[in-house]
Every structure is written in C-alpha cells, then in structure tokens.
Amino acid sequence: MGQISACIFDLDGVVVDTAKYHYQAWKRLGKELNFDFSEDDNERLKGVSRMDSLNILLEIGNITLSEEDKLAYADKKNIWYKEFVMKMTPDEILPGVLDFFKELKDAGYKIALGSASKNAVAILEKLEIIDWFDVIIDGTKTKKAKPDPEVFLLGAKGLNIDPANCVVFEDAEAGVEAALNAEMYCVGIGSPKNLGKAHKVMPGLLNMNIEKLTF
Ligand code: BG6
Numbered sequence: 001m002g003q004i005s006a007c008i009f010d011l012d013g014v015v016v017d018t019a020k021y022h023y024q025a026w027k028r029l030g031k032e033l034n035f036d037f038s039e040d041d042n043e044r045l046k047g048v049s050r051m052d053s054l055n056i057l058l059e060i061g062n063i064t065l066s067e068e069d070k071l072a073y074a075d076k077k078n079i080w081y082k083e084f085v086m087k088m089t090p091d092e093i094l095p096g097v098l099d100f101f102k103e104l105k106d107a108g109y110k111i112a113l114g115s116a117s118k119n120a121v122a123i124l125e126k127l128e129i130i131d132w133f134d135v136i137i138d139g140t141k142t143k144k145a146k147p148d149p150e151v152f153l154l155g156a157k158g159l160n161i162d163p164a165n166c167v168v169f170e171d172a173e174a175g176v177e178a179a180l181n182a183e184m185y186c187v188g189i190g191s192p193k194n195l196g197k198a199h200k201v202m203p204g205l206l207n208m209n210i211e212k213l214t215f
C-alpha cells in the first residue's frame with residue numbers, strides 16, 4: 001500500500017447534504033414544465049453535472065428542448081438552487097467532518113476538494129471551511145465529468161502528490177469510479193449497495209480517523 005499523504009473530498013453528500021436543495025430546485029423546474037419529479041428520481045442526479053442532470057430530468061418528463069432552452073432552464077434551476085446556498089450556515093457541515101479535517105491537518109496531511117459543482121466555492125464560504133483546503137478543484141476547473149478521473153488527478157497535481165498517495169471520499173457511484181480510474185484509494189460514503197467498488201464504505205465521516213486510512 002502507498003503511504004497516504006492527502007485526502008480529496010467530494011463536496012455534495014460528503015461534506016454537506018446539498019441533495020435536498022438540488023431536489024427542491026429541480027422539482028420546481030419540473031413543476032414549471034408540468035410534471036412531477038420525485039425524490040427517487042433525484043437519486044439519479046447525485047454526482048451528475050448540472051447539464052447531465054437536466055437531461056435526465058427532461059427524459060423523466062418526456063420533454064424535448066432546444067440547446068438554447070436547455071441552457072436557460074439550467075440557469076433558472078441554478079438561480080433557485082443558489083437561493084438555498086445563500087442561506088446555508090456552518091451548522092450544515094455533516095457530522096465528523098471538522099474533527100477529521102483537524103486531525104488530518106495536525107498530522108501534516110493535505111486536503112483537497114474534488115467536486116463537480118460550479119457552486120463549490122460559494123458553499124465552502126457559507127460553511128466557513130474554505131481555508132481548510134490546500135487545493136480546490138470544482139466544476140469550473142474541469143472539462144470531463146466523473147467517472148472521468150480528471151477532477152481527482154487535477155487535485156493530486158495541485159497538491160503535488162502522487163495519485164497513489166491520495167484517498168478520495170465519495171458518495172456517488174460515478175465518483176467512486178472516477179477515484180478508481182485515477183488509481184487512488186477510495187472510501188465510499190453511503191451504502192455498500194451502490195458503492196461496493198470502493199476500497200471501504202462508511203455511512204459518513206462521523207468517527208472517521210487517520211487510523212482507518214489503511215487499505
Ligand atoms: C454534484 C452534485 O456534486 O454537483 C450534483 O452531486 C450536481 O447533484 C453537480 O448536479 C453540479 O452542481 P452545480 O452546483 O454546478 O449545479
């Protein structure tokens with residue numbers, strides 16, 4: 001096993017539960033387009049980019065739109081989503097995250113963000129945790145979506161650490177695949193049912209510690 005020296009965290013679903021806000025905003029868009037978007041449908045959007053999420057939503061609603069209209073609807077959804085983001089507070093940081101960050105930093109590990117979201121910086125600022133990150137790779141810096149390894153490889157490059165010495169924390173199946181494609185260790189955050197390919201699966205970061213970073 002490589003010596004772990006950096007942890008790369010996905011944001012949505014690992015550090016904070018934003019899925020409920022994405023859901024409200026997509027549901028509102030569905031309503032405007034005259035169809036219902038269920039919480040079950042929302043599961044399909046975890047880890048998926050904004051435009052790919054819109055395409056899934058439109059497929060569920062059986063709606064065809066021009067590329068121009070799609071961009072306008074994606075913008076509209078994002079405006080609604082940002083209304084929730086702007087109201088976020090540090091109380092929403094998921095249990096265990098801050099303790100783990102502190103332990104990592106005290107022990108000299110590097111921390112990076114590897115997220116598909118173009119709202120990542122705004123969210124980290126609202127949560128008041130942006131300063132914990134040595135490197136931030138988000139949807140504004142990547143060209144290829146997870147499961148492509150780009151986001152995590154850019155993270156390792158920014159940290160100047162070999163991918164083999166990085167661990168990724170991910171809650172989405174495509175994110176776990178992206179980590180494995182980057183030849184990194186991966187801790188799946190959620191259920192082994194859909195994250196079984198990860199090296200380890202944990203329900204959340206509560207009680208996560210450096211000792212558990214053995215693979
Ligand atoms: C991912 C979320 O982290 O970011 C997805 O899991 C979301 O649900 C994607 O669609 C893109 O986010 P944003 O904030 O750029 O619309």
Ligand code: MG
Nearest residue numbers: 010012013171
């Ligand atoms: Mg996620």
